[in-house]
Amino acid sequence: xxxxxxxxxSRAVTLRDVAQLAGVSVATASxxxxxxxxxxxxxxxxxxxxxxxxxxxxxxxxxxMLAGQTGTVGLMTxxxxxxxxxxxxxxxxxxxxAGRMSVLLCDARGDAIREQYHLRALLGRRVDGIIVVGxxxxxxxxxxxxxxxxxxxxxAPSDDAQDASVVADNVRAGxxxxxxxxxxxxxxxxxxxxxxxxxxxHDRVRGADQxxxxxxxxxxxxxxxxxxxxxxxRTAAQIVLDQGGDVDAIVCGSDxxxxxxxxxxxxxxxxxxxxxxxxxxxxxxxxxxxxxxxxTTVDMQFETMGRRAxxxxxxxxxxxxxxGVEAIEPRLVVRGSTAVGV
Amino acid sequence: xxxxxxxxxSRAVTLRDVAQLAGVSVATASxxxxxxxxxxxxxxxxxxxxxxxxxxxxxxxxxxMLAGQTGTVGLMTxxxxxxxxxxxxxxxxxxxxAGRMSVLLCDARGDAIREQYHLRALLGRRVDGIIVVGxxxxxxxxxxxxxxxxxxxxxAPSDDAQDASVVADNVRAGxxxxxxxxxxxxxxxxxxxxxxxxxxxHDRVRGADQxxxxxxxxxxxxxxxxxxxxxxxRTAAQIVLDQGGDVDAIVCGSDxxxxxxxxxxxxxxxxxxxxxxxxxxxxxxxxxxxxxxxxTTVDMQFETMGRRAxxxxxxxxxxxxxxGVEAIEPRLVVRGSTAVGV
DNA sequence: AAACTCCCCGAAAACCTTTTCGGAGAACGT
DNA sequence: ACGTTCTCCGAAAAGGTTTTCGGGGAGTTT
Numbered sequence: 100x101x102x103x104x105x106x107x108x109s110r111a112v113t114l115r116d117v118a119q120l121a122g123v124s125v126a127t128a129s130x131x132x133x134x135x136x137x138x139x140x141x142x143x144x145x146x147x148x149x150x151x152x153x154x155x156x157x158x159x160x161x162x163x164m165l166a167g168q169t170g171t172v173g174l175m176t177x178x179x180x181x182x183x184x185x186x187x188x189x190x191x192x193x194x195x196x197a198g199r200m201s202v203l204l205c206d207a208r209g210d211a212i213r214e215q216y217h218l219r220a221l222l223g224r225r226v227d228g229i230i231v232v233g234x235x236x237x238x239x240x241x242x243x244x245x246x247x248x249x250x251x252x253x254x255a256p257s258d259d260a261q262d263a264s265v266v267a268d269n270v271r272a273g274x275x276x277x278x279x280x281x282x283x284x285x286x287x288x289x290x291x292x293x294x295x296x297x298x299x300x301h302d303r304v305r306g307a308d309q310x311x312x313x314x315x316x317x318x319x320x321x322x323x324x325x326x327x328x329x330x331x332x333r334t335a336a337q338i339v340l341d342q343g344g345d346v347d348a349i350v351c352g353s354d355x356x357x358x359x360x361x362x363x364x365x366x367x368x369x370x371x372x373x374x375x376x377x378x379x380x381x382x383x384x385x386x387x388x389x390x391x392x393x394x395t396t397v398d399m400q401f402e403t404m405g406r407r408a409x410x411x412x413x414x415x416x417x418x419x420x421x422x423g424v425e426a427i428e429p430r431l432v433v434r435g436s437t438a439v440g441v
Numbered sequence: 442x443x444x445x446x447x448x449x450x451s452r453a454v455t456l457r458d459v460a461q462l463a464g465v466s467v468a469t470a471s472x473x474x475x476x477x478x479x480x481x482x483x484x485x486x487x488x489x490x491x492x493x494x495x496x497x498x499x500x501x502x503x504x505x506m507l508a509g510q511t512g513t514v515g516l517m518t519x520x521x522x523x524x525x526x527x528x529x530x531x532x533x534x535x536x537x538x539a540g541r542m543s544v545l546l547c548d549a550r551g552d553a554i555r556e557q558y559h560l561r562a563l564l565g566r567r568v569d570g571i572i573v574v575g576x577x578x579x580x581x582x583x584x585x586x587x588x589x590x591x592x593x594x595x596x597a598p599s600d601d602a603q604d605a606s607v608v609a610d611n612v613r614a615g616x617x618x619x620x621x622x623x624x625x626x627x628x629x630x631x632x633x634x635x636x637x638x639x640x641x642x643h644d645r646v647r648g649a650d651q652x653x654x655x656x657x658x659x660x661x662x663x664x665x666x667x668x669x670x671x672x673x674x675r676t677a678a679q680i681v682l683d684q685g686g687d688v689d690a691i692v693c694g695s696d697x698x699x700x701x702x703x704x705x706x707x708x709x710x711x712x713x714x715x716x717x718x719x720x721x722x723x724x725x726x727x728x729x730x731x732x733x734x735x736x737t738t739v740d741m742q743f744e745t746m747g748r749r750a751x752x753x754x755x756x757x758x759x760x761x762x763x764x765g766v767e768a769i770e771p772r773l774v775v776r777g778s779t780a781v782g783v
Numbered sequence: 784a785a786a787c788t789c790c791c792c793g794a795a796a797a798c799c800t801t802t803t804c805g806g807a808g809a810a811c812g813t
Numbered sequence: 814a815c816g817t818t819c820t821c822c823g824a825a826a827a828g829g830t831t832t833t834c835g836g837g838g839a840g841t842t843t
Contacts, residue, residue, distance in 0.1 A: 110509060111564075111567065111589055113798090113799060113800090114799065114800065114801095115799075115800095123822075123823085124822070124823045124824080125799085125800075125801095125823090126800095126801080126802080126803095126822075126823060126824075126825090127821085127822055127823070129800065129801060129802085130801090130802090130822090133801080135801095135802090136821095137820075137821060137822075138821070138822080139820080139821060139822090142821080142822085154587060154589075156561060156564045156565050157565060157799085157800070158506075158565065158567060158798090158799050158800065159562075159565040159566045159567070160502045160505055160506055160511070160566065160567055160798095160799080160800095161506060161798075161799035161800040161801085161828085162799085162800060162801075163502055163828090164500075164502055164503065164506075164799085164800080164827085164828040164829070165799090165800060165801055165802085165827070165828060166801085166828090167452065167828080169502065171545075171566075174546070179527065179530070179531050179534070180527070180528075180531065185521065185522070185527060186522075188521070188546075189521050189522065189548065192521070192546065192547070192548050193548075196547065196548070196559075199562070201545055201547070201562060201563075201566060202545065202546045202547070203513075203543055203544065203545055203546075204516070204530075204534065204544045204545075204546040205534070205538065205543070205544070206531065206534050206535075206538070213538075217538075219498060220501075220541070220543055221543075222453075222498045223498045223499060223500065223501040224501045224502065224513075224543060225453065225500060225501070225502055245496060247453055328730070328731060329730075329731030329732075330730075330731065333733075355727065355731060358731065359731070362733070383727075385697060385725075385727070385728070386727070388670070388671075388672075389670060389671030389672065389697060389700065389701070390671075391675075391704070455828090455829060455830090456829065456830065456831095457829075457830095465792075465793085466792070466793045466794080467793090467829085467830075467831095468792075468793060468794075468795090468830095468831080468832080468833095469791085469792055469793070471830065471831060471832085472792090472831090472832090475831080477831095477832090479790075479791060479792075480791075480792085481790080481791060481792090484791080484792085499829085499830070500828090500829050500830065502828095502829080502830095503798085503828075503829035503830040503831085504829085504830060504831075505798090505830095506797090506798040506799065506829085506830080507797070507798055507829095507830060507831055507832085508798090508830095508831085509798080
């Protein structure tokens with residue numbers, strides 16, 4: 100097989116090649132390269148030199164067959180295009196990379212058939228474990244217990260309580276948002292949410308309302324559900340203003356919605372944060388930093404989620420499995436849209 | 442090792458297990474399952490049934506060691522967080538998934554040391570080929586010719602002409618933008634670009650200016666370089682308006698910049714697209730669909746780029762290597778910000 | 784009945800590495 | 814000189830699968 104430089108692509112250099120050239124057996128070569136005892140110093144350096152010269156790279160596959168561990172984990176996502184899979188994937192890649200694990204990536208695109216197909220592919224490659232990243236925060240069907248390796252679910256929890264899942268704490272995120280608004284002196288708070296079909300939307304509302312009622316307050320007007328778009332944010336903000344409730348803060352279901360809300364407020368001559376404070380969720384860099392004013396938001400810590408999922412997976416591989424759902428603590432990020440005097 | 446359901450995690454079921462239970466040799470079992478000849482029909486179904494019952498999954502690693510092909514490609518990215526790696530990765534994943542290839546993902550984060558480390562890891566796993574996704578459109582150092590498997594570079598071309606690279610055609614994108622503006626009757630066109638350090642910015646300017654001069658026109662004012670942000674777009678638009686050049690169209694270096702430009706035009710009471718047409722590049726969904734009006738842009742076809750890179754890699758693996766840089770044709774996406782009468 | 788053909792199956796090698804165990808040779812003590 | 818202890822190295826097996834080749838048995842022909 101020709102190489103890009105025109106020379107024939109030779110098969111990969113093997114330990115046998117090294118041993119032969121060094122005039123020793125493969126066993127000795129192996130011991131020399133792995134720092135085992137029972138090798139004379141000069142023999143060791145000779146082998147090492149030849150290995151380096153030949154560019155010898157041990158065949159991980161062969162090692163894996165011996166060890167019964169491949170040092171590989173499967174990462175099955177269902178929504179690569181979405182904004183959420185990526186940071187999770189980064190966190191997981193980060194955690195695995197540090198521990199000399201490799202990541203086999205596959206995207207099922209929310210299709211159960213494809214998921215089954217990829218699952219078999221991963222198992223065929225003898226992955227040591229699998230992380231499944233869902234496409235929404237709603238529980239998703241478990242892969243089942245017949246899977247012979249540990250599985251950790253991220254973002255979307257498994258519907259089986261025996262499985263281990265890592266999710267975003269949307270209730271807590273809602274709490275953080277309202278706690279912050281109250282702390283900055285807001286009292287008349289409206290809530291513009293996203294798609295009514297998403298559990299995340301309801302969880303955030305629940306957390307927000309909870310803190311409100313603990314403070315002896317009630318939300319201004321009903322929660323407005325729509326879609327996760329700027330356009331909906333603009334429309335909903337008009338509704339809020341037109342119902343004339345004398346609002347001094349608006350919690351928005353996402354940064355995108357918040358952007359739309361800011362647009363309408365600006366058009367109507369409402370000062371942010373002077374007259375009304377606005378908050379989003381997600382801490383989507385491009386959204387929050389580009390807005391006028393910059394947007395206070397709650398970061399759901401997806402990267403931490405991915406790292407945590409990887410940690411739980413490693414623990415399970417190591418014989419210490421976990422069960423149930425673990426929530427990641429979100430983080431408040433204060434910017435101009437709520438900061439009085441900025 | 443305990444399983445999530447409490448039972449001991451047994452080692453994976455092997456072909457020998459199947460053969461034993463079926464009362465045949467492993468050789469026969471292999472032939473039966475792989476549809477080879479020389480197996481009596483009833484023997485074949487018996488083996489198949491037992492394999493299914495045991496949930497037998499052939500060990501791809503063992504197969505790979507025989508075949509010398511692992512059916513795995515490495516995908517080395519340098520900027521997972523960026524917007525560009527992801528669609529490329531999707532396209533590549535898409536292309537490989539269809540051909541029963543698996544993707545080993547690793548992120549070098551632009552660090553040469555980490556890149557070297559991951560390269561060794563990939564080679565140790567005997568990947569059949571590697572796709573390297575750069576973090577900018579500027580040429581990047583080649584992995585070198587000592588790599589024993591084919592390599593294809595995506596987004597950022599290799600600095601070695603012998604390597605195969607797939608890149609975005611930013612010059613053509615600039616041409617498309619101005620061609621469209623001219624076709625819709627614009628004549629006085631300004632250009633607000635992004636970070637002056639990026640080759641992509643200059644390429645787009647070159648394409649745009651080229652078409653302008655072919656039409657006997659010249660750009661209005663100098664190209665304004667700044668950063669790839671909305672904030673810069675707002676600032677630059679003020680500059681353009683203040684220099685009073687009677688502009689009827691603004692080409693923006695990215696969708697984000699275009700968003701900022703739209704903001705300023707709106708503040709100044711300039712009608713888009715009535716008075717001034719605005720265009721961006723990238724077709725970043727969240728940016729173009731949320732803007733008022735929706736944003737005409739040029740899609741760089743990153744997903745196609747990823748797919749194409751995978752195709753070239755497969756061809757190279759197959760003994761048909763390619764050399765040099767291949768550019769992906771961008772695609773004009775017309776929306777409200779340039780559409781007269783919308 | 785002997786020879787031949789055909790169908791099915793199993794033994795063994797190959798892929799590459801690691802580990803165990805035993806053996807060869809040298810150095811040492813008596 | 815002989816036995817003992819070390820030091821260093823190699824043979825072999827293991828891991829799971831595929832492929833080749835040879836052999837055994839049954840059926841068919843002369």
